[in-house]
Each structure stands twice: as C-alpha cells, then as structure tokens.
Amino acid sequence: MSNLSLAYIFQQQQLLVDQDFQLPRVESLASDLQVSSGDQVIARDLLPNEPIPEGLQLVPIRQLLQYWTTSQFEQASRAIQLLEWRRNHRFCSHCGTPTQPHATEHAMVCPACHYRQYPRVQPCVITVITRGEDEILLAKNARNKTSQMYGLIAGFVEVGETLEEAVRRETEEEVGLKLKNIQYLASQPWPFPSNLMIAFKAEYAGGDLKLQEEEISDAAFFKFDQLPEIPFKGSIAHAMIMHVTQGQPVADDTKAWL
Known part of the structure; x- marks a missing residue:
C-alpha cells in the first residue's frame, strides 16, 4: 500500500471515486501530475477507452461538495485546474515549440526560448x-x-x-x-x-x-x-x-x- 498514490482521476468534470465517495489508490505513472510536494497524491485524466475499475464510479465534482471536507474539495480543485492548465499549455505561446514540464515547479518550459508558462487563476x-x-x-x-x-x-x-x-x-x-x-x-x-x-x-x-x-x-x-x-x-x-x-x-x- 505504501507504493500506491492517492489519485484524482478525471474524465472532464467527473472524478473517479469509490462507493463512499473516497479517492482510489493506484500505482503512479511517469506522466502523472504531482498535486502536492512530499505527498503521494497524483492527478491524471482517464483515457477515452479506459475501463472504470470495479467498485469505482465517475461522479460530477460539484456533487462531491456535499460529502467532502473543505480541504478535500480544495485539493480536488487544485488537481483539476493543474490538469486543465497542462493540457492547454503543451506549446510555447511565444514561439510554438512543444513545452516540457519543469522538474520542480508547476511550470511548462519552452526548450527553445526558455519561456515559462505558469497556472493562471x-x-x-x-x-x-x-x-x-x-x-x-x-x-x-x-x-x-x-x-x-x-x-x-x-x-x-x-x-x-x-x-x-x-x-x-x-x-x-x-x-x-x-x-x-x-x-x-x-x-x-x-x-x-x-x-x-x-x-x-x-x-x-x-x-x-x-x-x-x-x-x-x-x-x-x-x-x-x-x-x-x-x-x-x-x-x-x-x-x-x-x-x-x-x-x-x-x-x-x-x-x-x-
């Protein structure tokens, strides 16, 4: 269990949770987004044809407001916004070069002109x-x-x-x-x-x-x-x-x- 990460797995505005509306634990992938430093909490998108594991369900994130604590919802909010930001900044807005995730910051970096694109609120x-x-x-x-x-x-x-x-x-x-x-x-x-x-x-x-x-x-x-x-x-x-x-x-x- 210690090698598994708590996972925010989204399909658009829906989140994968169990029958008690709690997050699953999964093996981390290299492409996963780290939601918080130091914690085993990751976020990823559910692939288009990826099956939903038994015992889990997709629930609209708005619906989870009535079951979750403030800190749980705020972390989910952070996860979905970071995923949205990463999807929308795959290319440099200055020169059009494909970007790369920064090693330690939430930033998409252009390898050509070194421009950094950070999440916007x-x-x-x-x-x-x-x-x-x-x-x-x-x-x-x-x-x-x-x-x-x-x-x-x-x-x-x-x-x-x-x-x-x-x-x-x-x-x-x-x-x-x-x-x-x-x-x-x-x-x-x-x-x-x-x-x-x-x-x-x-x-x-x-x-x-x-x-x-x-x-x-x-x-x-x-x-x-x-x-x-x-x-x-x-x-x-x-x-x-x-x-x-x-x-x-x-x-x-x-x-x-x-």
Whole structure:
C-alpha cells in the first residue's frame, strides 16, 4: 500500500471515486501530475477507452461538495485546474515549440526560448446584496433555461480593476443598482474551469432594477423567510445566502461550504 498514490482521476468534470465517495489508490505513472510536494497524491485524466475499475464510479465534482471536507474539495480543485492548465499549455505561446514540464515547479518550459508558462487563476467576485433588515437580492441567470434557481450577482474582475470596483460594476451592469458598505466575506476555489470566487456582502444604496437581459432573466428583492430555489448546499453562493438570512458562518473548517 505504501507504493500506491492517492489519485484524482478525471474524465472532464467527473472524478473517479469509490462507493463512499473516497479517492482510489493506484500505482503512479511517469506522466502523472504531482498535486502536492512530499505527498503521494497524483492527478491524471482517464483515457477515452479506459475501463472504470470495479467498485469505482465517475461522479460530477460539484456533487462531491456535499460529502467532502473543505480541504478535500480544495485539493480536488487544485488537481483539476493543474490538469486543465497542462493540457492547454503543451506549446510555447511565444514561439510554438512543444513545452516540457519543469522538474520542480508547476511550470511548462519552452526548450527553445526558455519561456515559462505558469497556472493562471481567474478572479471572480460574487456579492450578496441586502436591503433593509430582511430583504436579499436574488437573480436568475438568463442562460439557465431548465430550472427556477435564483442566485447572486457575480462576474469576472477586469484588468486594472479593484475587487470592490468589480462588485460595483457587475451590479450596475446586471441589475442597475448602486451599492454601499461593500465588505469582503470569504473565497472559494471554483474549478469550472479555473476560477477563484471572492465573496462580498453589500447594501442597497439606490436605483431601480434594470436587467441586463443577456445575463439576467429575472431579479427581485426577497424576504429572508420567502426565498425561491437557491444554489445547492456546498457552493459559496448558498453559504452567503444562509449567512445573511440565517446568520450562519460563511465557511466551516470541517465541511466544504455548508
């Protein structure tokens, strides 16, 4: 058993786990990606025609949020993002030469011009907005045609922008509202594909709802005790909504964002 490595084996956004949603242990291959230095934890992609071993199953990584601890999900997030980065940087972006993995760093190195390509993280702000003592703003994503789930205002941080500026801009663009008292809450790695969700809370300061129709199909202020369908338990959006409506902590050290 000591020669076996704990393995994150992915097929796109699905992960190979046993019936208890735990990772398998496998023999390491030369092509495996080392997830953490000093530990026998590796990551690899399941080959297209590779059979699924008996006793294991492919489970969407989002589903594992409700079973795993925060540290387990964060390590899985690291694994899937590193694999995605390695697949996307097989060639040098400067000269087009095939790259090689660095011996000790997470970097793809060009043997011709020596340019190094490191993993990139895309910062994304997500904001829970309240009005008065008992109302929360929730919005329905226009691209979500199959459910009635309402979530929070979120968007990518632009070049040259502070996080607080991104919070204000995304809110004005998507629902036309002004904010005040913007405060940082928490963050969560979100490997879909390589985001860092940065959570804020803010208060309504003024304006009327005006929807950016290509992004938001509906938005409204809801009473804390009259919420519509909200994001699934385990997501940072769910934790943020529970934080302002029920006073729950945003993150917990034993379970992933419950």
